[in-house]
Amino acid sequence: MVEVLRSGQLSLGPMLERFEREFAGWLGVDDAIATSSGTAALHLGVRALGWGRGDEVILTPFTFVASANCLLYEGVRPVFADIDPETLNLDPDTAAAAVSDRTVGLLPVDIFGYPSEMDRFERLAADRSLGLLEDSCQALGAVDRQGRKVGSRGNPATFGFYANKQMTTGEGGMLIPASAGMAARVRSERNQGRAVDMAWLDHDRLGFNYRLSDLAAAVGVAQVARLDSILARRERAALQYRELLGGIAGLGLPHEAEAPARRSWFVYPVRLPVGADRAAVIAALGEAGVPAKAYLPAIHLFPHLRELGYREGQFPVAEDIAARSMALPFYGGMTEPEAERVATALDTALKG
Ligand SMILES: Cc1ncc(COP(=O)(O)O)c(C=O)c1O
Incomplete structure (x- = not known):
């Protein structure tokens, strides 16, 4: 610069x-x-x-x-x-x-x-x-x-x-x-x-x-000079989450790519079990000092796309996933104790 x-x-x-x-x-x-x-x-x-x-x-x-x-x-x-x-x-x-x-x-x-x-x-x-x-x-x-x-x-x-x-x-x-x-x-x-x-x-x-x-x-x-190491760090953070969250009953983890395919880790999205109250889980995580957010909404239901005639129920898979997905805190430098804190808070929130 x-x-x-x-x-x-x-x-x-x-x-x-x-x-x-x-x-x-x-x-x-x-x-x-x-x-x-x-x-x-x-x-x-x-x-x-x-x-x-x-x-x-x-x-x-x-x-x-x-x-x-x-x-x-x-x-x-x-x-x-x-x-x-x-x-x-x-x-x-x-x-x-x-x-x-x-x-x-x-x-x-x-x-x-x-x-x-x-x-x-x-x-x-x-x-x-x-x-x-x-x-x-x-x-x-x-x-x-x-x-x-x-x-x-x-x-x-x-x-x-x-x-x-x-x-x-x-x-x-x-x-x-x-x-x-x-x-x-x-x-x-x-x-x-x-x-x-x-x-x-x-x-x-x-x-x-x-x-x-x-x-x-x-x-x-x-x-760009650091890109390979940035991507590797994010992958390591995602693997850490997979191990820690794998034991939480009913929690949907990101689909695993089969080699040679590979996901590039942008966020760490999880899917809550059917029937879980996502807002309550996010609130409980917030109280435990873990910022999580509902992610992603299905975009056909935004007002300017509804104007084109789009409505609830047209894309049931996307709408179901959108209603149950949540992004957890995620960055390449995430430490194991940090990831453990998230996993424990999520497990507790889901049981509560
Ligand atoms: C799938 C997708 N498309 C397009 C964009 C737009 O990128 P930008 O925010 O740089 O305009 C984003 C950014 O978040 C995205 O996630």
Whole structure:
């Protein structure tokens, strides 16, 4: 960051290029485009795929709201389909059943860092001539069933670097483009519609200010250098939880990925037994000094998506999971006594 400040180039400078290059190198892809947020990366991805008014795109209701908002920005209708009860990701069969004449694409999300079944979505997309946009904002470092790092399969994919993510730039995101042509368009739209070879104040298309500053990019460069160890520490913390929580009757733990697949540990979500009072459990944990929260709500029930006609009961798996899930405190440096304290408090809260 000091280097950036001394250089006088605080935006669109060499540190941004370095961050993009080093991130792409880590992921094993040709190019990566840094943006001001994961949402901005998704929005530029939707535009780059040419999705617009009157189109429909299929996605999971069990995600962060930005996965649907990026479609709404462009007048695309989000069409939800239910999730797999184990992986909690969009179920390829329900997605296939939701394809209509207006469907132009699929938007799988690697929820809680668990890799989507991209091989099946790619087949569906090829069979029905659909586009694909991967929302991997929670899954940096995850590996799919074919042993490939999430985001490196050649589909446009997005990552997010908000402070709660595996790596952070404070705010920030990344789009992995599917081609050099897509990269040029996205770089232009990121910078108010100014292509890289165009002069200052010269614009040839509609664009946005979705730039990531070089100061934030410097944080990104340092984070990429530590990324393998960050991911390993988070995995160790998750294993510790698995051992400690495994004995709590009825508690649902995160689905285990089968090698070569690997989850990237974003949060540690647990599912309370059917009938447990989640609010009471969260309150009891709070009293014991353990901050936990209900996580995630099913997004089709938010007011602006209800306006499109979505209602309770349409996606029973997602709604059931959303009603019973809870995120426990989780970070890479979590010590065993800390994890034990959470496990004991949760066991007591569930018995109470
Ligand atoms: C699944 C998913 N998509 C998109 C985003 C948006 O990322 P950002 O907050 O960087 O805009 C997030 C962030 O939490 C996310 O979890």
